[in-house]
Amino acid sequence: MNHYFSEKIRQFAKITLLVVSVFLVSCQSRDTTQTNNQTSRKMRFKNFQELKLGFTTQNFLLVMPVSVENSRQLIDYAEQEGYAWLELRDPDATLTLEESKEIADYARGKGIEISYAIQKGLLDTDFWPVFNKGVKNAAVFKGPGIFRSLASGAEISGNATRKGWTQAELDKVVQYADSAAGIAHENGLQYVIENGGEAFFGDGAQYYGIADVFSRLGDQVGWQFDTANPFSVARVHASPDSIKTFLQQNAGNLFYIHLKAAQNGQAQAVLMDNPLPFQEVFQEMTAHNVPYVAIELQAVDNKEQAFEHMRKSIDYLKSQDIITIP
Secondary structure (H helix, E strand, O other), X not given: OHXXXXXXXXXXXXXXXXXXXXXXXXXXXXXXXXXXHHHHHOOEEOOOOOOEEEEEHHHHOOOOXXXXXHHHHHHHHHHHHXXXXXXXXXXXXXXXXXXXXXXXXXXXXXXXXXXXXXXXXXXOXXXXXXHHHXXXXXXXXXXXXXXXXXXXXXXXXXXXXXXXXXXXXXXXXXXXXXXXXXXXXXXXXXXXXXXXXXXXXXXXXXXXXXXXXHOOOOOOEEEEEEOOHHHOOOOOOOOHHHHHHHHHHHHHHEEEEEEOOEEOXXXXXXXXXXXXXXXXXXXXXXXXXXXXXXXXXXXXXXXXXXXXXXXXXHHHHHHOOOEEOO
């Protein structure tokens, strides 16, 4: 009798083990399939395969203000279209730490990398409160590990006659950027500043530009290059050759770019030909192992149009044989 029940128990155990094994293999297979599907859907750079294409949520800010729900929707869009990453633009660091964690967890589940960005210049009166909150938010996002701000702010954008910084302002910009980079480093982040409305090159006497800032900074401050700003929003437009030379000399300090187009001195609503050709920028990025490319477009107040501008920009990149879509 005991032998009979022992045999039944062994048979039951074998069947249970078999069922559990099949279930685990099935789960593993589904996970692998999902990962492979995510990987296969990614848009690829044809000749620069190390690069990762993403976009900044700035493109949608007028129609999709910063929130957990809107961030989820843009992450879903990125996954569906085959983007690899996003720059999450939170201009005033309005997201709470818990909201940032929620977004980070959601993006991780979708296989989308996130970097975090505020929209404050180093000399803005509210830079430090926004920075100190933003750096905590930025630290929860896994991926590039980059925290970005503008270099210049209201001191340039708020005065139509200003071309760049004074000597005193330049000294402060350098001091503040170095301090901000140290704090970011303590939080496991790389701090970067973007070239914006200030002149790219100063005249060495009446005004100073972003190139003057980088020539004085410590080695912890990185550069986020906007491909259109030197030829459009900058108060003094630079020549493509001068920007190309600066890029070649400073690409070792570059961490990502905003891919944006300028024509006739104006930033464009969609990607198109740029005074400094995108291919030349990609060559320098690849040579210096800088993978992150974020499409940045002029924000519009119509949601459908915002997505249409993204589609047109991708169509342009495809027409130029820059990207392929599986």
